[in-house]
Amino acid sequence: MFNLKYKIVKREKTPSVYFQILLPLISIFISLLISSIFLIIAKINPINAIIGIFIGALGSKFSFFETIVKAIPIILTGTAVAIAFNSRFFNIGAEGQMYAGALGATWCGLLNLSIPKPFYILFAIIIGFLLGGAWATLPAYLKIKFKVDDVVTTLLLNFIMIYIVSAIVYGPWRDPVSNWPQSPNLPENIIFPIIFPKSRVHIGIFISLFSVLFFYILTKKMKLGFELKAVGSSEKASNFLGLNVSKIIIISAMISGGIAGLAGVSEILGLHYHLVDNFSPGYGYTGIVVAMLGRLEPIGVLLSSFFFATIITGSQVMSRVSGVNVYISDVIQGITLLVMLSILLFTEFEIRRFK
């Protein structure tokens, strides 16, 4: 089994557009096929369940809005991860940076300032961005200064930040009225406005779309983006170009962590209205998935974020309707990720027979 007759080689020319559209569709189909096994185990008709997923996520105006609400943090964490990965700063820490951002936004809210709403929101966004950025800059600094592996530190810092947030909502910021382990509700003056009446879609969607746009401009139009990619592609080349590698990695970490922080800001000010521990079902990790599937490109990140938001929202609705436990959503997500990862190989590589 180890002596393969076939080998996987890099494509010489990029495959046609049809092929590039077809591949993700094939992977979705295969993922759903494999997921069906688990649905059958759960004694659910897989065809109904899969139709249920798509209707649950896209079938009505209301469900489509819910999918957008889910997409907001995923787009942000996905963009954050993609920017960092572009410069080979392996930021697995979007989850923690998101919590840092949430902490910052809540702090702003608890100050209870009486300034005009747009300024107050902008203030929270800036503080959230800075805190998230700082939480990512720390591992970047450790990587440069002490050669500490960034995958490990960013990952470990997630747990530390999540526990810090938990300690704070159980301790100093605990709501004195209800005594629940969550911060008091934040003042109306800092809460994100809702865009569509009778929905939960808030202006966070603009923040996330703006971040993708920024990512696009950064990598396609700005010198910094070019330098980022140079550092990411090879250290030798970037030294040859006379780039300050350390500085570029720090900047990339700062931007990446900042955008991940915005995911936290937007979840708290747009959706929860107070800080609570474990508010994220792992959006930071979904961000990694989305960034990789989007091949670290802005458009790719945007599309794969919407796709994952669809799967998450849809499978949650399906789980409620059919009565199967919610973990089916994680199972389907995991399968989709692994199948896509495998199948999308063929966008860059092809299989040839050994001669």
Add this chain to the structure above:
Amino acid sequence: MDIKSIMIFLTAILSATIRFATPLVISTIGESFCERAGILNLSIEGTMIFGAFTGFIITFFTRNIFFGLLFSFISGSIIGLIMGLLTITLGRSQHVSGLGMTIFTTGLSFFIYRLIFGSPVNPPTVITLNNFAIPFLSQIPIIGESFFNQSLLTYIAYLLIPITSFIFFKTTFGLNLRAVGENPESADSLGINVYKIRYLSLIIGGSLMGLAGSFFSLVQFNMFQYGIVGGRGWICIALVIFAKWFPFRIFLGAFLFGGIEALQLRLQAIGFFKFPFQIFLTLPYLLTIIILIIVSRNAEYPSSILKPYRRE
């Protein structure tokens, strides 16, 4: 405090240390197999959770804990095999494959658990693995009771250290394993089957991770529950760097971590500090980072790590 109570205290701390260190040793040894062959296996957390789950479920239904242990081992090897498919045959990103497997196996464990048991008020339990004292050795004061009155898994952890050392440095397989991890191209040109060695290392590594997971559901607790592994897989990823991929240093590192965990639980229990308990929970992670800062400058990763090997 008189001498006797100090001895009792020390014995308690030391034996808790060894208990906490047990799954870390087994799992980190597993990771070192993968990394020595050039694969960063981030499915470790998920594999441990899945091992904890299969160990529990098989023990629950067969009423035989040894079947439980066996199946946690087997389930780990299957995950290793799938990781191999993704990272070796297809040569996909080791980061994403590992994290993806963790998402999948974690979800799968809780999905099947809920399918079988629903969400009961009193979670189902199993009888845990007994401690057994090793004759003579367990009679040594303090050390005997804490090191040699433990469960089977702890003794397996002890044995794994010299065995793994032997495999790495005294056998052809170990030599090939390291060659593949350092320079797969030249290993291949010497006639070593790079794919085969990497698959084997992932399967061995995965089975050990699965077995380590069963410690949580069959020794430390008598049930399977959310957060049962609690991020210890990620600590193993750091431990293997601390240990510079050497089995004996893995034991040292795990012992250190076990000690911190045992001590913080003690201090927390007696209300030594007036901090919220979550601050204590950050300690292992903080300590890992500090240790990494100290050791990382000189850490030499197997050169081919993260790089898929494609035969020309």
